[in-house]
Amino acid sequence: MTDNRVTLRDVARQAGVSHQTVSRVINGSDKVRPATKAHVEAVIAELDYRPNAMARSMARGRSGILACIAPNLTDYTFASIIEGAQSAAREHDYFLLSASAHDEAQFSKLVDQLVNTRRTEGIIVINPYVNERYRHLPDDVPVVFAGARPREDSTTSVALDDVVVAREATEHLLSLGHRTIGMVTGPMEEDCCQDRHLGYCQALQAATLPVDDELIIEGDWSPESGYSGLCTLLAKENRLTALFMQNDSMAVGALRAARDLDLRVPEDLSVISVDDIPYSSFFTPPLTTFRQDFEFIGAEATRLLAEAIENPTDERTHLLISAELVLRRSTDAPPATV
Amino acid sequence: MTDNRVTLRDVARQAGVSHQTVSRVINGSDKVRPATKAHVEAVIAELDYRPNAMARSMARGRSGILACIAPNLTDYTFASIIEGAQSAAREHDYFLLSASAHDEAQFSKLVDQLVNTRRTEGIIVINPYVNERYRHLPDDVPVVFAGARPREDSTTSVALDDVVVAREATEHLLSLGHRTIGMVTGPMEEDCCQDRHLGYCQALQAATLPVDDELIIEGDWSPESGYSGLCTLLAKENRLTALFMQNDSMAVGALRAARDLDLRVPEDLSVISVDDIPYSSFFTPPLTTFRQDFEFIGAEATRLLAEAIENPTDERTHLLISAELVLRRSTDAPPATV
DNA sequence: TTTCAAAATGTGACCGGTAACATTATAGCG
DNA sequence: CGCTATAATGTTACCGGTCACATTTTGAAA
Numbered sequence: 001m002t003d004n005r006v007t008l009r010d011v012a013r014q015a016g017v018s019h020q021t022v023s024r025v026i027n028g029s030d031k032v033r034p035a036t037k038a039h040v041e042a043v044i045a046e047l048d049y050r051p052n053a054m055a056r057s058m059a060r061g062r063s064g065i066l067a068c069i070a071p072n073l074t075d076y077t078f079a080s081i082i083e084g085a086q087s088a089a090r091e092h093d094y095f096l097l098s099a100s101a102h103d104e105a106q107f108s109k110l111v112d113q114l115v116n117t118r119r120t121e122g123i124i125v126i127n128p129y130v131n132e133r134y135r136h137l138p139d140d141v142p143v144v145f146a147g148a149r150p151r152e153d154s155t156t157s158v159a160l161d162d163v164v165v166a167r168e169a170t171e172h173l174l175s176l177g178h179r180t181i182g183m184v185t186g187p188m189e190e191d192c193c194q195d196r197h198l199g200y201c202q203a204l205q206a207a208t209l210p211v212d213d214e215l216i217i218e219g220d221w222s223p224e225s226g227y228s229g230l231c232t233l234l235a236k237e238n239r240l241t242a243l244f245m246q247n248d249s250m251a252v253g254a255l256r257a258a259r260d261l262d263l264r265v266p267e268d269l270s271v272i273s274v275d276d277i278p279y280s281s282f283f284t285p286p287l288t289t290f291r292q293d294f295e296f297i298g299a300e301a302t303r304l305l306a307e308a309i310e311n312p313t314d315e316r317t318h319l320l321i322s323a324e325l326v327l328r329r330s331t332d333a334p335p336a337t338v
Numbered sequence: 339m340t341d342n343r344v345t346l347r348d349v350a351r352q353a354g355v356s357h358q359t360v361s362r363v364i365n366g367s368d369k370v371r372p373a374t375k376a377h378v379e380a381v382i383a384e385l386d387y388r389p390n391a392m393a394r395s396m397a398r399g400r401s402g403i404l405a406c407i408a409p410n411l412t413d414y415t416f417a418s419i420i421e422g423a424q425s426a427a428r429e430h431d432y433f434l435l436s437a438s439a440h441d442e443a444q445f446s447k448l449v450d451q452l453v454n455t456r457r458t459e460g461i462i463v464i465n466p467y468v469n470e471r472y473r474h475l476p477d478d479v480p481v482v483f484a485g486a487r488p489r490e491d492s493t494t495s496v497a498l499d500d501v502v503v504a505r506e507a508t509e510h511l512l513s514l515g516h517r518t519i520g521m522v523t524g525p526m527e528e529d530c531c532q533d534r535h536l537g538y539c540q541a542l543q544a545a546t547l548p549v550d551d552e553l554i555i556e557g558d559w560s561p562e563s564g565y566s567g568l569c570t571l572l573a574k575e576n577r578l579t580a581l582f583m584q585n586d587s588m589a590v591g592a593l594r595a596a597r598d599l600d601l602r603v604p605e606d607l608s609v610i611s612v613d614d615i616p617y618s619s620f621f622t623p624p625l626t627t628f629r630q631d632f633e634f635i636g637a638e639a640t641r642l643l644a645e646a647i648e649n650p651t652d653e654r655t656h657l658l659i660s661a662e663l664v665l666r667r668s669t670d671a672p673p674a675t676v
Numbered sequence: 677t678t679t680c681a682a683a684a685t686g687t688g689a690c691c692g693g694t695a696a697c698a699t700t701a702t703a704g705c706g
Numbered sequence: 707c708g709c710t711a712t713a714a715t716g717t718t719a720c721c722g723g724t725c726a727c728a729t730t731t732t733g734a735a736a
Contacts, residue, residue: 007692018716023694031713050454054401055692057392058721073421073436076412076616083411083438090437095456097433098411100421116388118433223620252620259622278414279615282561282590284597284622345722356686361724369683393722396691 006049015043026051063119066305067097068146068298069110069133070126076277077294078126081146084298085124092306094121101133108136115141122305124298128155129190142308146301147294149191153316156308158300160274161320162192165290166199169244169272172288172325174207177333178242178270182215184229184254186246193218196246196274215240219250226253234261241334245273248280248289255283255330266332276326285329292323344387353381364389401457404643405435406484406636407448407471408464414615415632416464419484422636423462430644432459439471446474453479460643462636466493467528480646484639485632487529491654494646496638498612499658500530503628504537505544507582507610510626510663512545515671516580516608520553522567522592524584531556534584534612553578557588564591572599579672583611586618586627593621593668604670614664623667630661 008026012019017040024032025040032040043049057063068085070078082098089096097120101107114120115138122142128134129148137143137155145157173181183200186193201211214236219225226245230253233240245251251273255265263269265285276291300319346364350357355378362370363378370378381387395401406423408416420436427434435458439445452458453476460480466472467486475481475493483495511519521538524531539549552574557563564583568591571578583589589611596603603609603623614629638657 005692009692019692020694020717021715024715027694031715033714036714050450052457052692053455054392054395054457055721056694058396058723059692059694061694061721063392073411073424074414074417074616076414076417079412079417082436086411086437095435095437098420098436099424099428099433112388117391119390119392223617249617252617256620278412279561279587279590279617279621282594283617283620343722347722357722358687358724359685362685365724369685371684374684390722393691394724396693397722397724399691399724 005052006047008049008051011040011043011047011049014047015040057119063121064094065097065118065120066094066122066124066302067099067114067118067120068124068126069099069101069107069114071102071130072100073098077147077275077292080294081124081126081298081301084295084300085146085302086298087295088299088302089306092302094302094306096124096302104131104133104136107131107133111136111138122309124301124305127190130187142305142312144301144305144308146297147192149195149318149320150316151191153318156304156316156318158297158304158319158321159192160292160297161322162195163199163202164320165274165323166196166244166246167203168199168325169274169290170200170203171206172331173242173244173270173272174203174209176242176270176331179209179334180215180237180239181242181244182217182230182233182237182240183244184217184219184226184233184246184250186219186221186250188218193246200244212237219246221247221249223249223253223256226250227257228253230254230257231261234263240269242270242331243272245271248273248275248277248287251287251289251330252280252283255285255287259284265330268335270331270334272331274323280326281328288328288331289326290323291326293321297321343390344385346387346389349378349381349385349387352385353378395457401459402432403435403456403458404432404460404462404640405437405452405456405458406462406464407437407439407445407452409440409468410438411436415485415613415630418632419462419464419636419639422633422638423484423640424636425633426637426640427644430640432640432644434462434640442469442471442474445469445471449474449476460647462639462643465528480643480650482639482643482646484635485530487533487656487658488654489529491656494642494654494656496635496642496657496659497530498630498635499660500533501537501540502658503612503661504534504582504584505541506537506663507612507628508538508541509544511580511582511608511610511669512541512547514580514608514669517547517672518553518575518577519580519582520555520568520571520575520578521582522555522557522564522571522584522588524557524559524588526556531584538582550575557584559585559587561587561591561594564588565595566591568592568595569599572601578607580608580669581610583609586611586613586615586625589625589627589668590618590621593623593625597622603668606673608669608672610669612661618664619666626666626669627664628661629664631659635659 009019012022086096101110149157149159217229219229258265272288274290276289280287346360347357350360424434439448487495487497555567557567601607610626612628614627618625
């Protein structure tokens with residue numbers, strides 16, 4: 001508890017050199033004579049000296065801290081992105097502060113604190129279009145969107161290639177022989193939902209099938225909305241044999257609805273979705289889904305952020321990540337008679 | 339991007355007072371004449387001045403940063419604790435750095451960086467007894483365990499009251515009429531598993547039933563271990579009518595095993611567990627379980643940590659949190675004939 | 677009024693590093 | 707062997723706050 005921390009000047013004194021020489025050594029610097037360097041390093045080891053990050057930040061004017069803001073930290077998809085971002089940050093010699101903001105006001109306050117007070121050097125934003133968050137982005141610090149592409153190319157981003165994934169999911173159902181394929185989307189204010197919508201339409205059109213708006217329901221990512229989504233669809237269209245759910249969570253709700261309605265999955269109804277959340281192989285039936293590599297998305301976001309910090313430019317990169325089909329039990333050919 | 343940040347001395351100059359007076363004002367200080375204070379505040383607002391946290395940290399010798407270390411950030415139980423800890427930290431004027439360490443070496447390196455370099459003021463440790471982490475705890479900074487009680491009273495902690503919860507779970511099964519109740523534990527190196535084991539035994543003994551070691555299997559928290567746990571149990575004891583799983587994850591595995599073995603839950607076999615993870619009401623059948631308030635645990639951990647920082651003492655608090663039974667569909671009376 | 681303690685404000689140093697520049701040591705060369 | 711270019715090291719100021727103490731106001735009692 002006694003704060004007898006060794007400082008750079010203590011090392012200098014003990015080594016009989018100037019503090020600047022020690023500074024050079026700890027920064028793996030340019031021109032220090034090998035002998036001096038070795039000597040200083042020995043003293044550093046002897047005194048167990050660690051440079052003080054705060055002082056260094058102060059002097060350099062760089063905090064060495066990145067931040068990641070999500071609506072919450074508990075959602076598996078967010079948490080995985082943060083996990084990836086966080087470990088990548090350490091590899092890039094940063095620390096990552098992760099914080100959750102429930103609403104627009106909290107978000108804006110958080111950004112202000114992070115940027116103006118804590119002097120965070122860059123920010124990763126998950127879900128930037130939820131409750132108008134994007135309006136409160138800082139303009140004096142680099143920002144990267146993780147898991148969402150920006151409107152208008154204004155922000156660097158790393159996201160799933162939603163169009164392609166949705167197309168592939170729909171094609172998978174088509175290839176099994178389905179012709180009446182419903183979809184439950186996430187909140188359409190989020191661009192990824194629009195992209196997945198687009199991919200779904202593209203696949204249908206490529207198969208010269210009409211896009212029927214009656215077969216498309218807007219959900220909110222929750223299992224409950226998946227449940228009610230399927231109920232609504234079936235009330236409108238009883239020839240439905242397959243369902244593309246825009247995420248696993250809603251798919252889980254649809255699975256439950258199907259069971260409650262005495263529909264067997266996959267015999268009567270096929271269900272496919274996107275994410276591959278932890279228990280997706282433990283639902284009944286195990287879910288066929290496209291696995292997103294969230295940690296990779298997070299790690300790439302950090303990488304792009306670090307690049308933007310050390311080499312500011314007007315260029316904005318947009319990385320699209322692909323997803324891998326995980327075939328389980330929730331999809332099959334449509335029933336023979338329909 | 340232009341770093342024309344306003345400093346405390348800029349404010350002082352503009353307000354025609356000394357820098358120290360501004361410092362007093364921003365610290366909501368003791369003795370500043372109301373008129374002066376108002377004037378300085380006006381200038382602060384006018385210039386949009388924000389104190390620089392790094393400089394403040396430097397001068398005060400306090401970083402204003404807490405850290406939380408978990409095996410990973412994606413596990414729901416860990417993530418929820420972190421969520422609670424993080425928002426509580428902000429309320430206490432700290433920021434929380436959350437970091438994951440997969441193994442002992444990473445953990446020890448992380449602690450060293452956090453404490454010696456970043457000057458983190460306190461650390462919350464989740465799962466301190468996994469791969470010997472507790473051996474690498476810092477001794478010059480307060481530590482709080484979240485979700486685990488310490489051995490030997492040496493560390494402040496906030497954790498579920500495992501003994502009581504396990505007893506109540508077992509009692510619930512007993513009250514439904516079950517007499518042959520199996521248990522799958524988590525890794526027995528973790529104290530909470532031993533405590534849940536104890537609670538289970540207490541309940542049986544209170545009902546004057548013998549504790550049969552054949553009915554107890556050690557798992558590793560994973561659904562797979564729950565699956566194999568149930569299989570092993572049934573191979574040994576076919577009169578089994580109920581199962582206490584030490585967490586939901588393993589319970590989910592057991593549910594799957596039961597289905598594969600053509601056992602109906604709850605008609606043939608009742609299953610109860612602990613946690614209430616996000617989709618526990620969406621498994622088949624919906625899981626009866628004890629809900630842990632993880633965010634509360636995290637928030638309390640932060641509170642205790644903040645207290646320990648501002649008022650160092652040799653006293654160690656140990657908070658025990660209770661869990662709430664969530665009755666769903668996986669438990670019922672045992673089959674009539676057995 | 678004068679006097680003096682208390683309240684309000686100002687001054688200079690300091691936290692522990694880094695940046696920029698000054699100085700000294702080393703070595704290559706005529 | 708002296709001279710200079712360059713490498714190595716040292717000096718001083720500074721980052722933006724806070725701390726401890728000095729100084730100036732203020733106002734209530736004498």
